[in-house]
Amino acid sequence: xxxxxxxxxxxxxxxxxxxxxxxxxxxxxxxxxxxxxxxxxxxxxxxxxxxxxxxxxxxxxxxxxxxxxxxxxxxxxxxxxxxxxxxxxxxxxxxxxxxxxxxxxxxxxxxxxxxxx
RNA sequence: CUGGGAGAUUAAUGCAAUCGCUGGGCAGCAAUGCCGAGAGGAAAGUCCGGGCUCCAUAGAGCAAGGUGGUCGAUAACGUCGACCGGUCGUAAGGCUAGGGAAAGUGCAACAGAAAGCAAACCGCUAAGCACCAGCUUAGUAAGGGUGAAACGGUGGGGUAAGAGCCCACCAGAACGCAGGGUGACUUGCGUUGCUAGGUAAACCCCACCUGGAGCAAGAACAAACAGAACGCCAUCUUGAUGAGUAGCCUAGCUGCCCAUCAAGUGGGAAGCGGCUCGCGGCCUCGUGCGUUCGGGUUGUUCGCUUGACGCCGCGGGCAACUGCGGUGCUAGAUAAAUGAUUGCAGCGCUUCGGCGAACAGAACCCGGCUUAUCAAUCUCCCAGGUCA
RNA sequence: AGUCCUGUGGCCCAGCGGCGAAGGCAACUGGUUUACACCCAGUCGAUCGACGGUUCGAGUCCGUCCAGGACUA
Numbered sequence: 001x002x003x004x005x006x007x008x009x010x011x012x013x014x015x016x017x018x019x020x021x022x023x024x025x026x027x028x029x030x031x032x033x034x035x036x037x038x039x040x041x042x043x044x045x046x047x048x049x050x051x052x053x054x055x056x057x058x059x060x061x062x063x064x065x066x067x068x069x070x071x072x073x074x075x076x077x078x079x080x081x082x083x084x085x086x087x088x089x090x091x092x093x094x095x096x097x098x099x100x101x102x103x104x105x106x107x108x109x110x111x112x113x114x115x116x117x
Numbered sequence: 118c119u120g121g122g123a124g125a126u127u128a129a130u131g132c133a134a135u136c137g138c139u140g141g142g143c144a145g146c147a148a149u150g151c152c153g154a155g156a157g158g159a160a161a162g163u164c165c166g167g168g169c170u171c172c173a174u175a176g177a178g179c180a181a182g183g184u185g186g187u188c189g190a191u192a193a194c195g196u197c198g199a200c201c202g203g204u205c206g207u208a209a210g211g212c213u214a215g216g217g218a219a220a221g222u223g224c225a226a227c228a229g230a231a232a233g234c235a236a237a238c239c240g241c242u243a244a245g246c247a248c249c250a251g252c253u254u255a256g257u258a259a260g261g262g263u264g265a266a267a268c269g270g271u272g273g274g275g276u277a278a279g280a281g282c283c284c285a286c287c288a289g290a291a292c293g294c295a296g297g298g299u300g301a302c303u304u305g306c307g308u309u310g311c312u313a314g315g316u317a318a319a320c321c322c323c324a325c326c327u328g329g330a331g332c333a334a335g336a337a338c339a340a341a342c343a344g345a346a347c348g349c350c351a352u353c354u355u356g357a358u359g360a361g362u363a364g365c366c367u368a369g370c371u372g373c374c375c376a377u378c379a380a381g382u383g384g385g386a387a388g389c390g391g392c393u394c395g396c397g398g399c400c401u402c403g404u405g406c407g408u409u410c411g412g413g414u415u416g417u418u419c420g421c422u423u424g425a426c427g428c429c430g431c432g433g434g435c436a437a438c439u440g441c442g443g444u445g446c447u448a449g450a451u452a453a454a455u456g457a458u459u460g461c462a463g464c465g466c467u468u469c470g471g472c473g474a475a476c477a478g479a480a481c482c483c484g485g486c487u488u489a490u491c492a493a494u495c496u497c498c499c500a501g502g503u504c505a
Numbered sequence: 506a507g508u509c510c511u512g513u514g515g516c517c518c519a520g521c522g523g524c525g526a527a528g529g530c531a532a533c534u535g536g537u538u539u540a541c542a543c544c545c546a547g548u549c550g551a552u553c554g555a556c557g558g559u560u561c562g563a564g565u566c567c568g569u570c571c572a573g574g575a576c577u578a
Contacts, residue, residue, distance in 0.1 A: 007136060016452055019367055026368090052452070061161090061478050069138095069456050076137065077457090100457065 009076040015051030015087050024051065024089045031113045035096045035106035036071070039089040040114055048082050050075045051089040058092055066098045073100070074107035081108075083115045 013020060019103075020043075027041035043049060052071055054064045069091045075082075092098070 009137065015451075017366085018452085021452080022368060063477095065478065068452095068454090073137080073457050104457095 004011070007076055007079065009072060009079070013047060013049050013075075013079070015049045015089060020049075021053070021089060026089050029117070030112055031110045032093060033106050033109060034061055035093055035102050036083055036110060037091050037093055037108075038110045039091075040086050040116070042085055043087040045085060048079070048084055048086045048088065051087065053089055053091040055091070063098065067092050067103075070100050070103040071107070074104045077104065078111060082111050086114065088114075090107060 015024070024039050027039070029040050031038050031040070040113050050072065052068050054067050056064075058064055058067060070087075071092075075090075096102075
């Protein structure tokens with residue numbers, strides 16, 4: 001593991017606007033496994049951005065917060081290995097449990113799938 | 118010791134390391150670096166009350182809604198404290214929307230004779246009629262039966278039979294006098310004498326309270342694109358539907374071309390606009406130019422955290438609470454920070470591998486109420502038992 | 506975050522505080538038809554979202570929760 005690797009997570013690396021979310025969802029590109037569902041599309045930027053979509057059906061507020069934190073953590077750790085120039089919108093799969101190890105593995109697997117496309 | 122009651126407090130179990138996030142301070146042109154800070158008792162439900170902001174507003178009243186023992190606390194409350202009454206409990210204590218039913222209106226299904234100014238079905242008694250069965254009239258409300266509820270209870274006298282009709286005791290009410298209390302109310306004595314059933318979380322009456330909306334309130338700045346009015350100019354204009362296309366960062370708003378339909382107006386070729394220093398000339402008939410107002414959409418900043426604030430001491434008050442002094446600064450995000458991993462120690466369970474540790478996440482801020490909740494700790498009180 | 510609304514058979518709904526909670530669709534049974542549909546007759550199906558309170562009596566009145574939905578830049 002390279003110690004100089006950049007694992008910071010600034011605000012530019014997030015999907016914030018409603019229209020960006022709309023574009024990602026309307027692109028129709030989705031990959032998923034038993035834990036996460038990732039919508040994605042190209043954003044014509046020199047970096048990849050992360051958006052989170054956690055509905056109220058997932059659970060109460062602490063549970064939803066936990067999902068978001070785990071997804072951000074996974075994105076932060078894997079940032080350097082991700083394909084460049086994408087918007088990713090992550091949401092938890094119905095029935096999955098918010099475990100940090102599972103989320104990290106799932107995120108790595110799905111990012112590989114995106115790279116293949 | 119056993120059982121029970123009341124109240125308070127704590128809150129990812131603690132410590133360390135690494136990688137991150139949010140905002141603040143300092144340094145730096147900047148990239149960035151360093152320092153210290155970063156969820157709750159309910160942050161929840163949104164059931165009440167206030168601050169704050171905008172709108173409205175002469176005053177007062179009506180309507181509508183709310184509250185409802187008394188006295189106090191408070192910025193205010195439907196909250197809190199103390200006390201009074203009722204009720205449950207052996208007790209400590211718990212619960213209590215607890216004003217008015219002699220201001221008025223309404224309601225009470227079924228059952229029952231009768232459901233409210235009393236009346237009389239079965240009865241009871243007397244008189245009359247009749248062979249009997251029974252009938253008529255008068256008296257009566259003790260007994261029966263119905264119901265959630267039927268105009269005091271027990272005993273005695275009295276009577277044709279009965280009845281507070283009379284008497285004694287009990288219970289309750291109204292009135293008067295005296296004592297206590299700021300008051301709700303209460304204690305004692307006397308008189309009247311059974312007189313006035315329930316329901317106001319039914320309408321209502323009485324007393325008191327309330328203007329409306331909410332930080333997505335509201336303020337400032339900015340962007341481009343429509344629209345309206347006026348002025349100059351022009352002649353085609355307006356509306357509906359469909360398809361296409363374009364503009365602003367936009368799933369929103371709007372323009373334009375074309376087609377169809379409907380309505381109105383006009384028979385006018387000059388002017389505006391672009392290229393050009395200007396004239397001329399050329400292009401084009403198309404979204405014409407200026408000022409003011411202003412619409413949806415979008416961004417930034419403020420509002421935004423120092424406050425009816427916390428802690429400590431002294432004083433007032435039974436208490437809720439409060440006066441004075443000292444001291445502290447303790448989240449301010451906006452697709453929304455407060456996290457992840459590892460190690461050590463502690464607790465519970467364990468098949469010795471490990472597993473588990475509640476309810477739950479700030480969104481302008483406070484005071485309450487209600488609901489959810491693991492594990493504990495502490496204080497006070499009551500009943501029963503045992504020992505000294 | 507704030508402001509509101511609605512919960513009644515499988516579905517859509519009505520319901521002065523008072524019989525066993527009305528009606529339509531659906532389902533089922535029978536009739537009709539050669540058969541199906543229409544039609545006719547009947548049957549089934551409800552702890553009135555939950556828990557307390559007021560009342561003799563609550564789907565209805567009051568309070569507190571739960572669930573679902575709408576709106577506000």
